[in-house]
Amino acid sequence: AQSVTQLDSQVPVFEEAPVELRCNYSSSVSVYLFWYVQYPNQGLQLLLKYLSGSTLVESINGFEAEFNKSQTSFHLRKPSVHISDTAEYFCAVSGSQGAQKLVFGQGTRLTINP
Amino acid sequence: EAGVTQFPSHSVIEKGQTVTLRCDPISGHDNLYWYRRVMGKEIKFLLHFVKESKQDESGMPNNRFLAERTGGTYSTLKVQPAELEDSGVYFCASSQAATQYFGPGTRLLVL
Numbered sequence: 001a002q003s004v005t006q007l008d009s010q011v012p013v014f015e016e017a018p019v020e021l022r023c024n025y026s027s028s029v030s031v032y033l034f035w036y037v038q039y040p041n042q043g044l045q046l047l048l049k050y051l052s053g054s055t056l057v058e059s060i061n062g063f064e065a066e067f068n069k070s071q072t073s074f075h076l077r078k079p080s081v082h083i084s085d086t087a088e089y090f091c092a093v094s095g096s097q098g099a100q101k102l103v104f105g106q107g108t109r110l111t112i113n114p
Numbered sequence: 115e116a117g118v119t120q121f122p123s124h125s126v127i128e129k130g131q132t133v134t135l136r137c138d139p140i141s142g143h144d145n146l147y148w149y150r151r152v153m154g155k156e157i158k159f160l161l162h163f164v165k166e167s168k169q170d171e172s173g174m175p176n177n178r179f180l181a182e183r184t185g186g187t188y189s190t191l192k193v194q195p196a197e198l199e200d201s202g203v204y205f206c207a208s209s210q211a212a213t214q215y216f217g218p219g220t221r222l223l224v225l
Contacts, residue, residue: 032212043218044157044205051212090157099145099209101170104157 002027002093006105014113015083021076021108023065023091033074034092034102035065044090050074051096061085086112116140118217120206126223132194135220139188139208145169146189147214148181152202163189196224 007022025031035047048059055067065076074091088109092102119138127133139146148160160179161171165186174181178197183189193200201224207214 034213036216044207044216046213046215049213092157094212096212099162099164099211101147101159101162101173102149102157102207102214103159104149106156 002029002031002095002103004091004093004103004105006089006091006108008108009106010109010111012111012113013081016080018079019077019081019085019110021089021091021110023074023076023105025072025074025091025093027072027093027095030096031093032096033065033067034094035059035063035074035076036090036092037087038090038107039087047076047089081110081112083112083114085110118206118208118215120204120217120220122220123218124221124223126225127196128225129198130195132192133196133222135191135193135204135206135222137189137191137206137208137217139206140210140215143208143210143215144186145209145214146183147207147209148189148191149205149207150202151205152199157205160191193222196222198224200224 003026005024013019033050036044037047048057050067058064063078088107091105094100121136146163151157159173162169163183180192203219205219207216
């Protein structure tokens with residue numbers, strides 16, 4: 001069984017400031033890791049994922065996350081945020097054997113202030 | 115390529131009534147999942163279909179919930195009878211492998 005903890009329920013930052021959204025997981029088996037984003041009044045969109053290979057993964061809109069197996073973390077970072085990044089961000093984990101269910105964290109609401 | 119679609123987008127019903135939610139997965143995706151987010155809580159897994167078979171239904175809360183995927187294409191999730199605690203957003207996702215793609219969700223309100 002897996003579990004995910006997102007330590008911050010809300011993160012307010014100023015525009016153009018850096019941000020880190022924290023995610024820690026626990027699992028007795030090897031895992032895949034995901035970040036999903038939900039913009040206001042929209043559905044869940046895949047932001048980035050770690051399946052294998054390089055532990056640093058990037059999204060097309062400037063976010064990156066690093067899989068750290070020893071610390072069981074998959075923190076999401078962006079060096080300079082924009083107003084349009086305002087959204088709720090969800091970290092999720094699944095087992096790595098075939099298609100399996102996702103276990104989600106509680107979500108982090110990122111608010112960007114001008 | 116069309117994404118995952120869900121119908122309806124919103125549903126308001128009274129306690130005791132029946133509601134049926136529909137999910138159309140991405141064409142060719144054998145895996146279909148249902149999840150639910152109750153207000154203020156995390157998104158929780160309900161069940162997983164592989165084609166028309168239920169692979170994992172460990173997250174179904176009780177026998178008032180019935181999911182089907184006849185023919186291995188679209189899926190329905192019926193709640194009968196609905197209770198107040200069933201209110202929330204119901205998400206459907208599909209995948210061909212590990213990466214799941216989500217629909218916009220159905221927001222259900224039981225009064």
